[in-house]
Amino acid sequence: MFKNVFLILLFIHILGDFYFQSENLSKEKNSDFKGIVKHSSIYAISCFVFMIIIVDDWAKSVMPIMALIHLLVDSAKYLFIKKNKNFSIKSDNVIYAVDQMIHILTLIIISLIIARNNFSVNKIEIIDDILRIIEISPYQSFTWILAILFVGKPANVTIKKLLSPFKPSASELETSTPLSLQEYSKVEPESACTLCESKDIQGNMISDEIRAGAFIGFLERFIILILLAISQYSAIGLVLTAKSIARYDKIAKDQVFVEYIY
Template identity: 35%
Template sequence: MTSLSLVSFFCAHVLGDFYFQSEKLAQKKAQSFNYTMLHIAIYSAVMIVVGVALMILGYHLSWLVWVLILVSHGLIDSLKWFLTNRPYVKPKFDKWLYLGDQLLHLLLISIGNAYVTGSLSLDKELAVDVLFLSKCLLLSLVIFKPANLTFKLVFEKYQYEVKERSLETQPEIKLATTVAGAGAAIGNLERLIMAIFLLLNQYGAIGLILTAKSITRYNKIATSPAFSEYYLIGTLYSLLATLLPYLVIFQPIVTNG
């Protein structure tokens, strides 16, 4: 991923689909199509702002880019809303609708970017700096809210099992033993530090993060098999949710042909 336009469009997508969509709006989208249209309008505004910024920097964007990215986003979100509100679509399929929705958006943005012509009119060194900073921004956006939401949707059933098994084995212990939101905050900090170490090429230091995290949870890991399994899932996911975006954004596959 070496194109500034592609990185910028991905940043706009993450901002519009996650950071400018509150949890309240996401819930109302499932109840009324009007709120889905509101989200589409907000997303389009973010994408247009980024597109205008690219044109100011010297990119010449074909109108096909706007048609493909904006219209396709509206169609995909409308289709998702329609399927979500069908009685034959069970709640257990929500995570697959979410993953399919995101994959389609990213695929179509990539195709739309192929229509972008022209190049940055800045000098080469400044263009490289802007691209690197854009990649850092994209990485930081991906590893926070999107990573948390994806984990919650994909691994929800394991979290439920931990709660149920904890009640069976230790009913006298209240489940609310941690601060609300602490888990997400810990995960965010963990992934941020991992990303910084990856950017500094300090791969071995990532092990220190995992070790420190394990020490603080040692008692629960030793006494609760259910928690230890869930903890391992969360830790491995956090590592994967940082490593994969880093590799895709900063280490494009080069083929000799």
């Protein structure tokens, strides 16, 4: 009973704290309390998913408490960052880890409270009929959906946050030096416009590469998840080897990249 409740709450948390939170909203949370209010409101709405599928009224009453605790935790995080302005960005991984551990602990406590009492779940007949036809249990299908969601954005954000102290600095990754004001003054107006446009294009290309890299990372984790499910552990090594071969040229030429990727 506890496991079922916890998986449902974890599903809600993953949706509300990751998939329903944009990159801009994530940045706004650190600079403006309005961002905290917006995010907490979206998180509260995701909690209504639980309220819709749960029959028991007392179980429904727990969800506003879950949303309120999330607001309090994120508010405490915001105040801590504001108070400690000199707090190193490199230590952002610690803040993220503590924040998520508190959220998970909250889910565990709420799951224990709900599991102590019997509760029933509304069955959606259409979905239930489809699962019966393809001979897949609702629990099995739900755990797979949860696993796929987890290896997506949550895994991407978690890896990025936890490895942030080891990320090469901007100076280390720079491949070209920006032109000085004197150098810009020597450039013809037409050439200067072309140069600015090329810089914008380069920035857009980098942004596209980051999005492509995140998608490729998701595919890698998804393939590994499938291999784990079918007990093909040796094939995981082939996936990692193929990844290294695909990046051989970058590894051979960029020492900083080698130290970061490995």
